[in-house]
Amino acid sequence: MAEKFVSMRNLKFLLYEMFEAESLTRYPYFQEHSREIFDLVLDTGMRLGKELLFPCFSEMDKKPPEFVNGEVKVHPLVKVIMRECGEGGWIGAQAAYEHGGQQMPNLIMSAFRCIFSAANYSAAVYPFLTTGAAFLILSFGSKELIETYVPKMFAGEWQGTMALTEPQAGSSLTDLTTTAYPTDQGYYKIKGQKIFISAAEHDGGANVVNLLLARIQGAPAGVKGISLFVAPKLRPEGGKLVPNDLQCAGIYHKLGYRGSPITQLALGENNDCRGFLVGQPHQGLKYMFQMMNEARIDVGLGAVAIASAAYYASLQYAQERPQGRKVTSKDPTQPQVPIIEHADIKRMLLFQRAVVEGSLSLIFQCAKWVDLAHVLSGDEKDRYELLLDILTPVAKSYPSEMGILSVSAGLQCLGGYGYCEEFPLEQHWRDARIHPIHEGTTGIQGMDLLGRKVVMKDGRAFMLYLEEAGKTIQEAKGLRELAPFAQALAEALDKLKRVTGHLTGIALKGEIELFLADATLYLEMFGIVAIAWQWLAQAVVAQKALAKNPAEADANFYQGKLFTCRYFFGYELPKIEGLAARLLTGDGLTVAMKQEFFQD
């Protein structure tokens, strides 16, 4: 069995050497913190990951939640994790002291969540989904809602969920029909159905708090008529918890991510499901989307975490498995070599490492911007929010899409064993497949990036991104060994600009369908360039550290970083050539393709 699922050395490299987490303590909001405290958070995460989550990784997959008489029985670990996370303060760690939080940077908590998700993705969903839901209430809810729900959620006693999807409204949230009927009692009566809701019913907590999108009776059509509600499974009433007419109608049997129940909900079948409005009427989607950046980046984080666990499992196998000989010495009487000595295996390992550590770097970059946007104001805040706006679809999609290929490469390293349940790769591969789907499919992210983020505010977010990447290029140019990569990234960014200009030109001509037809490819190209940028930035740090003659273990680590950077520029970055060729000459093929041409 694999023993390692994430690298503490790499986490610390990114947090401290790359993103200088300690520098955040200069800001009043984080001033109580220190490197020691951050290390303690990471060590605790690693201890819980190793001792609590990882040992149940396979078992939670093999014994998925059961739906019995309208209730969902989950693995007993869920209750333990929620309690541990509640008691340790991990669910609300980022919240302000006044709300029972620890004012912990998102950057540090992203590393913590990464450890949890790498140890056991399904298990990690319970506490951190609760975090997201609680923050929505904190951000937009009334004092009463906050006091009623948030402490229980932060304590790990009540599960939080995000209840958006309906049978007719998945990617198209505009078509939500769940309805909230006003009463004069301070609540709404909710009627409707929700599907694909993670953890909306289970016995690992005492209650479930659904953050639910619904349409107030008579509201405008479309997204402008959607409001946000708290609709708990049990509602507090007269000092007790009473059922809130919110029935779990079933759970889905899924490819992976099996430790977490994905539920169908029937709301108000007995006309007694009460929903409590969060904030103003008709602002629900806006509220939800203000949390969406972080939720989407966290999907990328979950993807990279799974890919990390898969990478270390395949690395361990490659180091231990003897098979074949070097192509230069085929003498069958000589012993076999560990497969890590074969170039093609090293290529697959480098690919995985490039995806994992490159994606994680981008995600931590975003996490730090979340922190900076939180503590800064005015133009500075705007700057980081715009950077987050444009990079969120990338930080969600690149790890999600490439994470699957990364895990697949890990599985391939194991040959036939990779296909068998006795090794964890096959589960990682199944688990990973959810990420391009939930929190907005890759197709939706592509349209968000190209159709909204790139063009918003006259392209200002895009310009800020180019500025950030430009800084890294300047730094790298100053290091002889990295100058060719700096040059390559500069050329890639030029190509991206050219493609962007070409596409926005189509938009200016009003050909919107053509403009967006290949948005997914644009997202893919954008993602590769962004990860190249992160690899160059890591290489700058590694190269400088190597120049200081570090101890052998550190030197090997930094050399590994430099080789992986070279891998990325040699094997991954050239993929933009084909994408750019397509994007620059798109002939509207997929727009022109008629439905009947698929008939045969």
Next chain:
Amino acid sequence: MAEKFVSMRNLKFLLYEMFEAESLTRYPYFQEHSREIFDLVLDTGMRLGKELLFPCFSEMDKKPPEFVNGEVKVHPLVKVIMRECGEGGWIGAQAAYEHGGQQMPNLIMSAFRCIFSAANYSAAVYPFLTTGAAFLILSFGSKELIETYVPKMFAGEWQGTMALTEPQAGSSLTDLTTTAYPTDQGYYKIKGQKIFISAAEHDGGANVVNLLLARIQGAPAGVKGISLFVAPKLRPEGGKLVPNDLQCAGIYHKLGYRGSPITQLALGENNDCRGFLVGQPHQGLKYMFQMMNEARIDVGLGAVAIASAAYYASLQYAQERPQGRKVTSKDPTQPQVPIIEHADIKRMLLFQRAVVEGSLSLIFQCAKWVDLAHVLSGDEKDRYELLLDILTPVAKSYPSEMGILSVSAGLQCLGGYGYCEEFPLEQHWRDARIHPIHEGTTGIQGMDLLGRKVVMKDGRAFMLYLEEAGKTIQEAKGLRELAPFAQALAEALDKLKRVTGHLTGIALKGEIELFLADATLYLEMFGIVAIAWQWLAQAVVAQKALAKNPAEADANFYQGKLFTCRYFFGYELPKIEGLAARLLTGDGLTVAMKQEFFQD
């Protein structure tokens, strides 16, 4: 539930319009056949596929084989399928009349196997694995072995297997240690272990006939000391079948392909496992590899069949599922459109169709060459055998690797439903993942292509391939609409030649490790170009057919072909740019990367 898993229209297009299957009946071996007989074969395949195999597709996955007291219980369908295939003559259909066969072209039987595998891949493995094993005996075995085993196998009573892999010898067959001890009784006593053997024990037939590689005691080390044996589960003795000391030690629990048991075998634990030598001593690997081309092409066929079923399931969903509106008309009061109207969904459908129909075309091309090599002699036979040699790793790997991505695109079309067991996509995705692993991993195929096939006989196979593709380019150049694609393919082939010359130049300098380091990428590039060639060839046929003003349904079908060809040249072929860039500038990164740089 999806209703269609393969397109008869497309099969007939490929068989009759593209590859002119009827022309094979000019050769004496096939002279008894006709279009009517071929159609009957296809219709029977489709009937069995629809009525027998497809209905159990999901059930065989959900109720996988069970290992009970050393025996393996499989789905009751297995016995029925084996009987139907035996009675219908489908297992031995390609064999000569004198051996109980029907002298059916491999081209036609490839289509038959495609239908079966698309309907239910796991179920199709039983009869067609038997075909391969029986043909090995027919080709190299003694008259006695043939008479003892082949009729029972063709009748579907006895299962055939290929028993190669051992715990220490997967990709490295040179390290086989299973030993055959000579006796003076006309048989050998076998001792050893085999793992990952498909269907080597189950209750769907009366016996299992393993075609087994072992080393005769005292044989030379390496591949030159490997012999081929028949080692049955039960051996005929005195008119009865008696146990042959060949124990099933267990079965593997797998990611997919679950309807078929993959077994571990312990041979000769009681010193009474008898093996019967096939052909000459120490020639086993050579024999095995003479069958390997077809076995490997059949893996490609299995991959494309799964991708076909996934494609039609996602196409049906895309036609039926309303979600969202055209980007040009977002009015939420208007009804939603079926998702097939979204450009990004059409792109994912075109991608699937491009992979499925492009791969199938290449596989049928190879199947026809198998037939021609069989009935021709001298230079002509050599020509087709060389073409098969060079294209076999491509026909195995392109569908295997791209099939997974194709199914993944199909799954993505379904969004959250694609991730759920109530739709077939998730199973197809799991089933498909075996193909880059078995019958030689993709890495092994890459080394076979670049290290052996491309350079063999001074590059003659490669030249023949260029000649074949050149013919298609000439044809396409004569059609105004296709001339640009002809030009694009010519340029792609030039690029492939340049890359090949660059790499073989490295080999000539003796830098073998560097030469082969990126063989997998070379295979990928080679594959994309080969499929582009097949798409151009299909477009030529479609364009000519369209010029004859066919009926509307046919016109739509041909238009679909032309659009998919355009898709391939627009979206897939440009991927060779990045691959060529890498292959032309490879710096030996994966050779130089040290094991300790992976440590952290």
